[in-house]
Amino acid sequence: MAQALIPVAEARARILSMLTPTEQEPVLLANAVGRILAEDVVARRTQPPSDLSAMDGYAVRAADVSSVPARLRVVGESPAGGAYDGILGEGEAVRIFTGAPVPHGADAIVIQEDTERYGDIVIAREKTVHGRNIRPAGLDFTKGTTGLAAGRKLSAADIAFAAAMNVSSLSxxxxxxxxxxxxxxxxxxxxxxxxxxxIVSSNNDGLAALIAEAGGVPLDLGIAPDRREAIRATARKAIGADMLVTLGGASVGDHDLVQAALAEDGLDIDFWRIAMRPGKPLMFGRYRDIPMLGLPGNPVSAQVCALLFLVPALTKLAGGEANAPRTVPARLGTPLAENDQREDYLRAGIDHVPGELPVATPFPKQDSSMLSLLSAADCLIVRPPHAPAAEAGEMVSVIPLR
Structure with missing residues (x-):
């Protein structure tokens, strides 16, 4: 029975509504970049733990250097990793280095370049004020505060931040x-x-790369012959996975057997036709309690549909906030004819113009078998259903690919 075409946004929402994030696991910081936090990260210490010097120089009382030149007696030293244990008195200074604790009684640092040293005497040549060149305790964060929130995809800077909070592994x-x-x-x-x-199959390797890039673990089950039992036997190898993806055979032609073969083996179809180009024959349902996404067999259609539907699904499974791919505004480089009822995703090049919006120019050919154009594309121009004809220079939304 024919099924009405459903909009792209509705299809994505229906897919995401059937997914739940994977379970939590502890991961060492060194292995956590690119992963998604399951729990908040709370600081286990205050940073800095005390007032620290931001410069090499001399710790002083600002009142003693309110006019210059100021003659001070050097009474000790505070290196990084060490400290001066005394209390700074009137007319005194402590030699100090970047990152070292500020001695009690000191409230400013005179930088080394603004001083002259003569034995135990230092002459300050520049006036200073309270707090200058000092990093106060808690400047960065304080113990007990939430530094990173659950759901965040971790960057290298986030890993460094977690380490500074004295956290060695993350959930x-x-x-x-x-x-x-x-x-x-x-x-x-x-x-x-x-x-x-x-023909050479490009879909398996292309999809494996996309899954890995999106933070998943690709499990390549190979190529199933066009026989129902072979398709069923291959699909059963997916038991234990978080999602099953098929490539090809999702339509209703005589040789499109995936839907028919797996319907006899526990597949419950939600939908299988999308109002988009490329990629109308896209299928989604549950196979033996595993979410299943059936991508078109045409290689460009498969990659575009994976970007629009599989990547958000992976993000939700991994615990992140799943959204449509990011779009940015651009100006159209060539005229486009009126669109039909299907949402179009046109492969295009981008020309960057200083001080202006980039110009997106669709390739003249958009055949869904041409991977060379997808590889060359900088973006996909998104054209809504029934979009009117557009002239060069008009605004369009594009999905960056690089």
Whole structure:
């Protein structure tokens, strides 16, 4: 039975509504970059733990250097990792280095370049004020405060921040395991011998790369022949994965067997037709309690649909906030005809103009088999259903690809 085409946003929402994040696991800081926090990270110490010098120089009482030149007696030293244990008195100074604790009684640092040293006497040549060149205790953060919130995708700076908070491991959502396979008697893996009617399959390797880039663990189940039992046997290998993705066979032609084969083996279909180009034959449902996404077999369609639907799904499974791909404004480089009822994603190049919006120019050919154009594309121009004809220079939304 034919199914009405559903909008892209509705399809994505229906997919995401059926997903729950993976369980939590402890991960050492060195292995946490790019992962998503499952719990808040709370500081276990105050940073700095005490007032520290921001410069090499001399710790002084600002009142003693309110006019210059000021003659002070050097009574000790405060190196980084050490401290001066006495209390600074009137007319006294302590030699100090960057990162060292400010002695009790001192309230400013005179930088080394503004002084002259003669034995135990230092002459300050520049006036100072209370607090100058001092990093006060708690300047960065204080013990007990939340430094990083759950749901955050961790950057290298976040890892350094967590380490500074004296945290050695983080509670993260496990990387989602995404099992996938292609279907088709005509497909062979790259480098394998090619028969007269066969083609090289690019989808498995392309999808594995996309899954890894998005933070998942790719589980490549290979290529299933166009036989129902072979498709069922391959799909059963996905048991235990967090999602199953099929490539090809999601339509309703005589050789599009995925839906029919897996319907006999526990597949419950939610939808299988999307109002988009490329990628109308996109399928979603549950296979034996595993969320299942059926991508088109055309390689460009597969990659575009994976970007629009699989990447947000991976983000939600990994514990993050799943949204549509980010779009930015651009100006159209060439005229476009009126759009039909399907949302278009046009491969395009980007020209950057200083001080102006970038110019996005769609490639003349948009055939969904042409991976060379997807590789060359800087962005996808998004055209809503029934968009009117557009002239060069008009505003469009684009999804950056680089």
């Amino acid at each position: 993260l959502h496990r990387r989602p395991r995404i099992a996938f396979f292609s279907t088709g008697d005509e497909l062979v893996r790259p480098g394998a011998p090619l028969g007269p009617n066969q």
